[in-house]
Structures are given as C-alpha cells and as structure tokens.
Amino acid sequence: MSLLGMPPIPARRPQDTGPVQFTDGHHFALGPDADAVRVAGELTTPLSVIVQITKRCDFDCSFCSETLQVPDPSLRDLETAAANLAGVRRVFLSGGEPLLRRDLLDIVGVFGDFIIGLPTNATRGMHMAPELAGKITFANIGFDGPRGIFQRVRGDYDKVLAGVEGFRQAGIPVSFSAVVLRSTLHGLPYLTQIADVLGAGKVKLILPLRKGNALDLDESEFITVAEAREHFERLVELRTVHQWTPAIRMTPWTPETEGHMIVVEPNGHTHAWPVYDRPDLWLPLGNIFQEPITAIWDRYPYKANHAAKYLGTSILTRERATR
Numbered sequence: 252m253s254l255l256g257m258p259p260i261p262a263r264r265p266q267d268t269g270p271v272q273f274t275d276g277h278h279f280a281l282g283p284d285a286d287a288v289r290v291a292g293e294l295t296t297p298l299s300v301i302v303q304i305t306k307r308c309d310f311d312c313s314f315c316s317e318t319l320q321v322p323d324p325s326l327r328d329l330e331t332a333a334a335n336l337a338g339v340r341r342v343f344l345s346g347g348e349p350l351l352r353r354d355l356l357d358i359v360g361v362f363g364d365f366i367i368g369l370p371t372n373a374t375r376g377m378h379m380a381p382e383l384a385g386k387i388t389f390a391n392i393g394f395d396g397p398r399g400i401f402q403r404v405r406g407d408y409d410k411v412l413a414g415v416e417g418f419r420q421a422g423i424p425v426s427f428s429a430v431v432l433r434s435t436l437h438g439l440p441y442l443t444q445i446a447d448v449l450g451a452g453k454v455k456l457i458l459p460l461r462k463g464n465a466l467d468l469d470e471s472e473f474i475t476v477a478e479a480r481e482h483f484e485r486l487v488e489l490r491t492v493h494q495w496t497p498a499i500r501m502t503p504w505t506p507e508t509e510g511h512m513i514v515v516e517p518n519g520h521t522h523a524w525p526v527y528d529r530p531d532l533w534l535p536l537g538n539i540f541q542e543p544i545t546a547i548w549d550r551y552p553y554k555a556n557h558a559a560k561y562l563g564t565s566i567l568t569r570e571r572a573t574r
Contacts, residue, residue: 271298271340271562278453278498279340279561280570287565291558296338296544297551298561301370301514304329304358305347310372310406311464312393314430316532317347318463324517326357328540332515333361335543341366343391345514350375359386370428374407376414380421390418391455394427396438397445404435415449426453431501432472436482440489447495452571456483456501460525462532476503483567490572501567502560510553511560515539523553 271279271290279298281287305323308315324332336342342365349355350371359367367387376390383390392415395401401408418425427446431439439456446454458479459465459472474482483501490499502508510523514533519540522533537547551557559565 278500278563281562281564287559287562288555290562291555294548294554294558296336296548297513297557298339299341299343299513300336300339300544301343301345301512302329302332302336302362303345303347303515303517304349304355305352306517307351308346308348308372309351309374310348312406312430313404313464314432314459314468315464316460316462321517323352324519326354326361328519329358329361332519332539333364335539336365337543339365339544341368341388343368343370344387345370348372348374350379355379356382356386359383371414372406372411373414373418374410376411377417380414380417380423384421384423387423389424389426389452391426391428392418392451393429394442394445395429396435396442400435400438404430404432419450425449425451426455427451427497428455428457430459431456431474431479431482432459432468433474434472436474439482439486443486443490443495443497443499444493446497447493451497453498453500456499458501458503460504460532462525476505479503480567487569490569494572496572498571499567499569500563503567505565507556507565508560509556510534511556511565513547513551513557521547523551 271282306317306320342362344358344362344367348371349369352358368389368391369387370391373392393405394411395405398408415425429442443454458474459468479501486499504525510526512524513521514524515521519538521536521539523536525532526534536551556565
C-alpha cells in the first residue's frame with residue numbers, strides 16, 4: 252500500500268492499518284510486511300512535527316536546550332501553520348511549556364484534525380487536564396526520576412506529580428520523558444517503577460545535547476552511546492524481573508538519528524533537529540507560515556532518519572509489556 256497522498260489520521264484514533272500504524276495512543280509502528288526504508292521513500296509529508304507554541308517555561312531545567320525567548324505565535328499564525336501542515340499525521344504542541352498559553356484550548360481546536368501529543372511539565376495539569384480530555388491524544392510529561400533527582404535537575408516534584416494525577420483522572424494517556432545524565436543513571440529503575448505505578452504507557456529516555464543550559468553541564472554528565480546501550484539493556488532486564496509494563500525507548504545521538512525531528516519555532520521558522528555540525532544544532536528548512544509542509548519536506552535531507560526514528564528502527568526500544 253502506498254503512503255502517497257494519505258490523509259492525516261483523525262485525532263485520537265488509537266490504531267490505524269497499513270504500512271504505518273499508531274498504537275497504544277503513544278507511538279508509530281510498522282505494519283505487517285512493511286519496512287522503514289520503503290516507508291521513507293513513499294512519504295510526501297513527515298510522520299510527526301513539533302510545533303513550539305511558546306518558548307516560555309516555568310521551570311529552568313539544567314539540561315534545557317531551548318532557552319532563547321521569542322514572542323508567542325498568534326492564533327491566526329497557528330491556523331496558517333495547521334493548514335500548511337496538512338498531510339502530517341501527528342503534531343506535538345510543544346514549548347517551552349504549552350500549558351502557559353491561556354488560549355491553549357483554542358490552539359488544540361485549531362489542530363483538531365491531527366493526532367495531538369502535548370509535551371508538558373504538567374505543573375498546571377490538575378487545572379488544565381479536565382478541559383483537554385477528549386481533545387488531545389496523550390501527554391508526554393517530563394519526569395526524570397525520584398524526588399531527589401527530579402528536584403535537582405528539573406523542578407518541583409510534588410507539583411508535577413499532582414499534574415500527572417490530573418491527566419490520569421481526566422483519562423488522558425500519559426508517557427514520561429527523561430533526559431539522561433551520568434548523575435541520574437542510578438534513578439532510571441525508580442523512574443520506570445514510578446511510570447508503572449502511574450500507568451504511563453512509555454518511558455522515553457533522551458541523551459542531552461550541547462545547547463542552552465546544557466552547555467553549563469559538566470562534561471562528565473554526557474554518557475557515551477555504548478554506555479547508553481548498556482544501561483538500556485539493564486533497564487530492560489529489570490523490567491522483565493519486576494514485570495513493569497511501560498514501553499522503554501532511548502534515543503542516542505548517532506548518525507542514524509541526526510536531524511530526525513522537524514521543529515517549528517514560534518516565528519514559523521522550521522528546522523531539522525539536531526544537526527550536529529551546526530552551531531545551534533538547527534538546519535533551516537523554511538517557514539511553515541509561508542509555505543506548505545510538502546515544500547519543506549522536499550528539501551529536508553533526513554527523510555530516512557525521520558522514518559527510522561519514529562518507527563523505532565534507529566533507536567533502542569522495548570515495547571509495552573502485558574501482564
């Protein structure tokens with residue numbers, strides 16, 4: 252089956268058929284008899300795009316790469332972006348911290364034809380989650396481990412935990428995302444246990460990138476790809492022993508994952524990210540306020556990496572376990 256001309260999946264549909272499926276409300280997967288190389292060759296738009304609806308944030312994470320501030324896009328700007336993203340399956344309404352947008356519900360409505368993921372620190376989750384129920388597909392919550400680790404590298408543990416509970420009570424599926432530093436490696440089993448207790452569908456582990464606040468990290472905090480693989484496999488073993496259910500994914504920065512994300516900044520500037528030989532790790536591709544994603548996709552040089560990453564073939568992954 253060809254992906255050429257395939258329309259976006261309606262928002263919140265948990266699963267699709269064909270060469271690319273969206274499973275568990277959290278991620279893409281290859282369908283039967285499909286392969287990532289063929290899918291990459293057939294795509295006319297990205298599988299997933301990150302749209303930064305603000306750069307503002309109420310945390311100051313030690314590893315944050317997005318520290319430069321620009322004005323928020325207007326609702327009209329985002330309406331233009333949504334129209335120009337036609338054909339994309341999933342959109343992350345990202346930040347900064349998207350829950351800081353007072354018009355977030357209007358923004359979500361603008362992107363209602365897409366699968367919507369919401370990366371958030373959840374500090375306003377208890378208040379906002381009930382209003383987002385049925386409107387977003389899942390929330391991806393930054394959560395780095397037990398209290399001591401969390402408060403050292405990210406912020407208020409109890410406030411975020413309350414926000415997670417707000418999303419859960421609203422019936423919105425959650426996943427956890429953690430930036431892995433050498434000094435936080437010992438907390439990964441505890442993080443996975445917390446995710447299991449709270450019913451998170453996935454624990455997403457990312458290595459830090461040298462940008463923004465992360466430039467001030469001690470060099471020893473950056474683990475190697477070999478170390479990442481070793482700790483990932485150990486975590487998978489522990490998941491089996493303790494019967495934890497969340498999927499576990501880790502993205503090391505290798506040639507196979509370079510440039511795999513397409514990120515739209517609040518000013519519409521659209522980039523491939525991360526591109527290692529660029530000083531700011533951005534490769535400019537165009538402006539989504541001015542042209543359709545098909546034109547940007549045509550000049551995007553990392554199509555194979557994009558498909559491989561989002562289909563889980565270029566990263567370390569173990570899918571959700573069943574009891």
